[in-house]
Amino acid sequence: MGNKQEELETCVCLQGYDIIGITETWWDSSYDWSVGMEGYRLFRKDRQGRQGGGIALYVNDQLECMELHLGMEEEPTKNLWVRIKGRAGAGDIIVGVCYRPPDQGDRADEALYRQIGAASRSQALVLMGDFNHPDICWRDNTAERKRSGKLLECVSGDFLFQVIEEPTRRGAMLDLILTNKEGLVGDVKLKGSLGCNDHEMVEFRILRAARRALSKLTTLDFSRADFGLFRDLLGRIPWGKALEGRGAQDSWLIFKGHFLQAQERCIPTKRKSSKTTKRLP
Template sequence: MRGEGEITGPVRNKPKGGMPGLEGWLTSEDSHSAISFERRDRHLEIMEAPERGLVGNGAHTHKKVLESLAHLKCISTNACSMHKKQGELEAMMHQGNYDIVAITETWWDASHDWSATIDGYKLFRRDRQERRGGGVALYGRECYESLEIKYTDDGVESVWIRLRADKADIAVGVCYRPPNQSSEVDEAFYKQLGEISQSLAVVLVGDFDLPDICWEYNTAEREQSRRLLECVEDNFLTQLEYTSQIRSQITKDFCCMKEYVERQERNTLMFIEQEQKAAQEKTEETIHQLRGEANMLTDIKAQTSDLPERQRYKGSPSAMTKMTLDEKLNVAKTAVEDLKRKLEILLLEYAQQFPPVQPPDLPQETSVCSLPPASAAKNPEAMISSQLSQWAADVTFDVRRVYERLAIAAQNRTVTVSSSPTDYKPSPNRFCISQVMCSQSFSAGCHYWEVITNASDGWAVGVAHEIIGKRDKLGRTEHSWCVEWLGSKKQLSAWHRDQETLLCKDKPLKVGVLLELQKKTVSFYSITDKEMLLHTFEINTSHPLYPAFWLYSLERNGSLTLSHTNRR
């Protein structure tokens, strides 16, 4: 059950017998069981809850119920109209291999009889009569014996089924309570629930639209809400804490923020359009006046040759109008840029509160480069051919400054994550983390090199002093600078002195590094058929600098390859 917009609320079940409680549906304590669900409002992108199992005191008489429910895989969603979502629902059900699917607000009617069925599932539904919206449905897998528990037409939008799983019977129900539902219809539903819970273990899910309920303290302001709490207690129902409440609230908060930003965008663009229209009207009015004056002066000139030279305008009214418009537009532009900077700071501070998240089965990253990944993979030793090649330097990886789990090959131009330690000779300068430096260093002049990065989902490319520590990560010290790609975050960043600068760029498949020591700068480029500047650091050092690299995740067998020199 839910309070405001949620199936569940924050009241934690306290099961007897020490069995751990699950997050999920509202369930009868008599059943000693709970099914774990997870849902998102307003669409069908539903994720299976991470927990599945049961709660209770382990009574012997309900052992079959416990075992049966522990194996059921279920989901629930508020569809807010199933229009154009049936295909998505069917694909999700078969892909997730769910046993029970509960839906509120289907918005179905008799015209959907042919389109609502799904192969392999029995459908039980109740459509709202004589008006739009509402409606509930339950899909149960055909391999389970199920029978609908029917009630007379009392206005309650609910569906109940008796489900037999492994010779144990349970009642599964779904209910939708509109916000303006009468107390009479509420009582009819409570009667249904009371009758069913007397003879069967009950699992109930639904949207009850009673936002004043505080599930933490089991209190409510409105009479109808308090009546629901009484029904929960009378039928020995337990509200289990569930993460979907937090998820949905976060989703709603972000939606509000996005709506606010979009509204401000619309208002700003409308302001610009109105000011532009007003300036155009003023300009047309001024042009009309000037044409009238020009015609009058032409007539006077025709009448006399002694007319003094026409007094020039010290300032064109149209120019003055344009200047006024530019000033107004600059105010709007400055305000938007200021808001953007503040949002970036806030979002950066927000993101730093959470650890990095690495989702499974990452899709291939999108690149700004015009060279497709397949082409780059087929040509791992491409020559340096950009406009910066006049400063190309021939650099190679140093076997003395490479981590033992990184293998160097291809004439010291490719470094690959190794599944086991390599047999390098002992070296006092060998890195203790997944990094490598080049043998060549630079202390004067202008130098350029390129590294192919398409074969790694996490990397850093940069320069560092020779004195960088064996455990110092690239870009986190005063003596190193780099750009870094983390595939788990899909984020490109620039790093120096442990300070991160977010770069709004996609993943480069090849990175060019231009070290201009006379200008005291190092610049990083995304290389395709042309160069795109990613970031430039100002450097102030008298020490020689070495090309340096970092590879992320030792389980992914990623690699970096230095391009061959091709000076022009």
């Protein structure tokens, strides 16, 4: 632990990070004296009654912050939530760090997703961590396992964005960054591993001007949609033959593909006005 802590402190000093999230700390009370870093406030949650796990969040002590307790009465989860007060003219940001063990049960998963849902209703959210869902394809929003599909449902249902695009451990994308504002997180880079850890460190910036940039987003303009052509295009498809012998997931992807093709032809888009950019989709 000593060498890894020294490497971490050296890395932090060289880069000048304001926030550092760590998963699988393996800390317990015996580390109380050795894990603090000068200039940072430490939030941590050690894994109780079992070796391994644990999470920590270091926040620059120049930033005003407080820990949030979301869903503490529920199934215990390995998450930390901290509200960081924005500087003058900027809103607060909730920053979270999560470690989801590969063998985590359904009840703990459901509690985690309820916490994410509660945090997503904030003005700005950045959640980072190791979610251990290697079978998810974030480019296509598909999953091989039902349990992984639950995370996709959480992300889409809470209107979140997943911003990491490269594998973070042995060709798998286990580590994620979720945010509720498009453009809030940028300059995402993988920075190699720390010590004997086999996960890539992920570096990113929180871009505080993201809310203003939302006015550049586009939305569907239903007032100019050709719904007659839309119905006609979907009506031409022999659905029985197209979906014959397909499972639920394959059938959904086929339907979704045809639906989006028809939408692109029949429903134009428009630039969102500043009056509507803060509304949920």
